[in-house]
Amino acid sequence: MAGTTDLISLPEIAELAGVQRPVVTTWRRRYPGFPAPVQTDRGRPLFKAHEVVDWLVDTGRAERRSIEPDLRLHVLSCLALQTGAPSGAGRRRALTPQELVSLTTALICLHHLDDEPLRPDGYTDRHVVEALRERAAEADWDDELLRSEIEALPPDAAWLAGVVDELIEAAWGTAQAYERVLAARHRFGVPQLYEDAVVPQLARLMVELSGVREHADLHGLVQVADPHAGTGDLLMAARQALGEHEPVMFAAEADPLLARLARRRLVVHGVSRGSWQLDIAAGRPSGSPAADVVLLRLPYQPAEARTDLDPFAELVEVTKALAPGQTAVVFGPAELLVGALPPYRPAARSRNELLATGRVEAVVQLPGGVMPFRPGYQSALWVLRHEETPEWQGRVLLADISDRPLTDRVVEDLVVDVATWRREGHRPDQHLRAYASQVRIADLTVPRRPLTARRPATLRELAYDGRVTVAELADTEAELDRLADPRRRLRTHVAARDEIHRAPTKSIAALVRDGHLALLKGSRIAADHVGTDGHIRVIGPPELAAGARIGARRIDRAVFAQRYPRARLTEPGDVLVTVTPRLRAYRDEQGFSVVDYPTRVLRIRPDGRDQFTPRVLEALVNAVQKQRPNGAVRAATRLADLQVPLLPTADVARLDALLAAMEARRNLARRELDLLDDLGRRAVAGLTDGTLTITEGPPLAGPPPS
Incomplete structure (x- = not known):
């Protein structure tokens, strides 16, 4: 070097x-x-x-x-x-x-x-x-x-x-x-290397929607075409999906740099030189009319250039070339593929004509970010397939996953939705779908109609009929009635002092030196190790200062043990404190949580138990008025320098009892709000999906009429 x-x-x-x-x-x-x-x-x-x-x-x-x-x-x-x-x-x-x-x-x-x-x-x-x-x-x-x-x-x-x-x-x-x-x-x-690249999950989704592996299993051979190959991301995804099957690949790429990169990539991955043809040219590759699977990425165009763009002429040619059992998966701008097109645009007429052919199997609206270099690019997929099933003609499958990241689980569920709809060996009425709904094509060809549909009920929701839902809602109503019963009156027993005596304060650093508290650091947890599934809660600034629900972020126990051997879990009663983006403390009553840096832990030592309880320490830290000024990079005071009031021992015990009573009342209020939210959500869902109705009855409780 x-x-x-x-x-x-x-x-x-x-x-x-x-x-x-x-x-x-x-x-x-x-x-x-x-x-x-x-x-x-x-x-x-x-x-x-x-x-x-x-x-x-x-x-x-x-x-x-x-x-x-x-x-x-x-x-x-x-x-x-x-x-x-x-x-x-x-x-x-x-x-x-x-x-x-x-x-x-x-x-x-x-x-x-x-x-x-x-x-x-x-x-x-x-x-x-x-x-x-x-x-x-x-x-x-x-x-x-x-x-x-x-x-x-x-x-x-x-x-x-x-x-x-x-x-x-x-x-x-x-x-x-x-x-x-x-x-x-x-x-x-080198911009052309990455400006049109897609995330691996999208490449996998396109390949699996095409049914390339199933075609190879059935016929022993599959021919794959990619008219805009780029560096060969889609071709390599197809190669990986095929496993031991040897594919025949036809591709084209207008950029010589990218085309030769893709050729070398195929060879390095063991695709024999006689099994592929990659033309350095624009347009469809030679030999592709016989392809069993076509993976087509429509070239990116800026928004101002899409007004007069009509990609459906190319899609019509692709559709006409499909023989029975052959599939084309098309990736392109959502504005044209699923948007509400005005009737005067040529693309609107062409799209309706293509829908009317009955060869459009599915339309999927994708989330943003599937092209990392163009995070604002809204995109969609069309699945075109020649399937001789006249019983199910006149309908198309619509799915909208634009509100969630394209994870491996979403890819799997979406592929099952499409593959089990009307392909050979499956019937639409025998399978539940996670994201897709079948819609009459005639309802989609009206002017300014977007190709989107309401997401179907989840498998869990469909497992319950209306009678079960009514019984569960009755239990919810009964619990709400119990919570509405008269409650024990809350008394604080506070009184005014004859003379003002401010409580003395001491810094957290001094309390640590005196053996009253221990100040422990959090762990730097990589974002890709944190998710919604896992054994251990992760608590940090999002939960303490940004309103995220405690327990929403979790980490797998094995990942935590392997990747963070020096990290330690909290103990019951630890007080978690962050100064970023603002000062906030949280008492971890359960313990056994991962503390996400820059959050730190205050742990009460035996010598400090007369001076603090976990509830009192949490309340005293939250009562400190310390905010970070706008534009400042760091907090005005370091956590170690934070001055904590020191209350008399008798006041500490009484304040702890008051805080415990307030917490119990707060928990009842939260439970009531949660039940009301669940009651409303399930009632609306039942009315909209047709499983429930509202009958005549006594007047409902609510605010008096104005």
């Missing part, structure tokens, strides 16, 4: 280690063995990358097997952003980011084809480049994959072969190394 490619900054160390940026600063301050910076760049300290990797591995903060490939990618991304670097005598020719990506992937593919090191021991730089050109001419004589790229390799670029060799070795194979490069495509400064 030459120049500054073997140097790494603090943010890059954090990305490499999978932690947040402040953690690295803490490591530098706390551990003397952390590598020292070797130089600075405009005030930024830079470190030897290999020294940092060794320290992370030696201290158990990373595994070499997983971190070494990321280090090689860091080197390559640094090279992509440099204009040149010194090399022996003089300067070597700068490679553009496009050239670097093309050469890197071409070298990985060459290594895959002949299974030889790219830079053998004992070769000089000039001999390395000459040998690579000879090997490329032999392995790719017709220049479909890599010959042009490697013949253009500069004479002084043998260093790149060494870096790619290290990347392949660290990634444990050419296919893994190739995918590592594409996973980091956004770091190379």
Whole structure:
């Protein structure tokens, strides 16, 4: 590695280690063995990358097997952003980011084809480049994959072969190394690599909706077409879904850089060269009219250019080419595929004509963010299929998942919804659907009608008939009546003092020094380890200061034990405190929770039990008037410096009893509100889905008429 490619900054160390940026600063301050910076760049300290990797591995903060490939990618991304670097005598020719990506992937593919090191021991730089050109001419004589790229390799670029060799070795194979490069495509400064890329869940959804695996299982062979292949994301998703089946693939891509990248990707992943054809051209690939599955991404157009856009002419041609049992899945702008189109737009007429053919099986409105480079792009899917089932003609399946992230579970449920609707071997009336509803096509072709439908009831809701719902609502009414009974009167027993005596205060730091309290840190929990399912509650600023429900965020017990061995759970009665975004305390009555940084824990020690109880400590901290001014980065007072009032022991006991009584009354009020919300929600749902009705009866309780 030459120049500054073997140097790494603090943010890059954090990305490499999978932690947040402040953690690295803490490591530098706390551990003397952390590598020292070797130089600075405009005030930024830079470190030897290999020294940092060794320290992370030696201290158990990373595994070499997983971190070494990321280090090689860091080197390559640094090279992509440099204009040149010194090399022996003089300067070597700068490679553009496009050239670097093309050469890197071409070298990985060459290594895959002949299974030889790219830079053998004992070769000089000039001999390395000459040998690579000879090997490329032999392995790719017709220049479909890599010959042009490697013949253009500069004479002084043998260093790149060494870096790619290290990347392949660290990634444990050419296919893994190739995918590592594409996973980091956004770091190379080549926009066409990532501007139209989609998330893996969308690629999987399109492939599974197409029924590619089922077709291969039934016929033994499947032909897949992708008219706008890009870097081959959809083709690779199809390849993965097929498992042991060998596909026949037809594809086209107008950008030569992307087309050759996709060709090399197919070869590296073991798709034999006789099983695919990828044209460098715009439009449908040759051979695709016979394809069993078509995966079509409509090219992105800005909103102002979609006014006169009519993509349905292309979809009509795709639909006409479908033979019985063949499928096309189309990804495009929601404005055109599901939006309420004015009747004067050509796309409105074309869409209605395509719907009337009966070949549109399903229409799915997707959530935002499925194209990471264009997070505001609203998109949708059409599933076109030639299915000879006249009994179910005249209807289409509509699904709207725009209000939820496209998770693996959502993908699975949606695929089941579509696959079990009217395809061979299934009947629509024999399956419940999680997201999709069948709708008459005639109801969708009226002007300005969006292709959306109300989500069907969930499986759990449909498992209950109206009689069960009525019985449960009767129980809810009875519990509400019990809660409305006269309650014991609440008395605070407060009285005015003859003279004002302010309670003395002491800082939390002083209380810790005196042995009354313990102040414990929270743990930095990665966002991708937290979800709605899990064994352990995660409590932090969202719950304490932003109104999130306690218990909504959870972490799996095994993940917590494996990834956070130094973290500790709370004990019953611990008081959790955050100053970000505002000061707020919460008493964890149950305990056994994970505290999410920057939240901290106040634990009452035995010597402090006369001075505090968990309820009293929570109330005293929440009573402190400390807010962060607008525009300020930090709170006005550190938590350790916060002044906590010290009450007389007798007042502490009485205040605790008062707070307990208030909490009991508050819990009753919350329970009543929850029951009222549930009662209203279920009554409205029953009336709208036709399982309930409201009969005549005595006047309902409510506010007097005005």
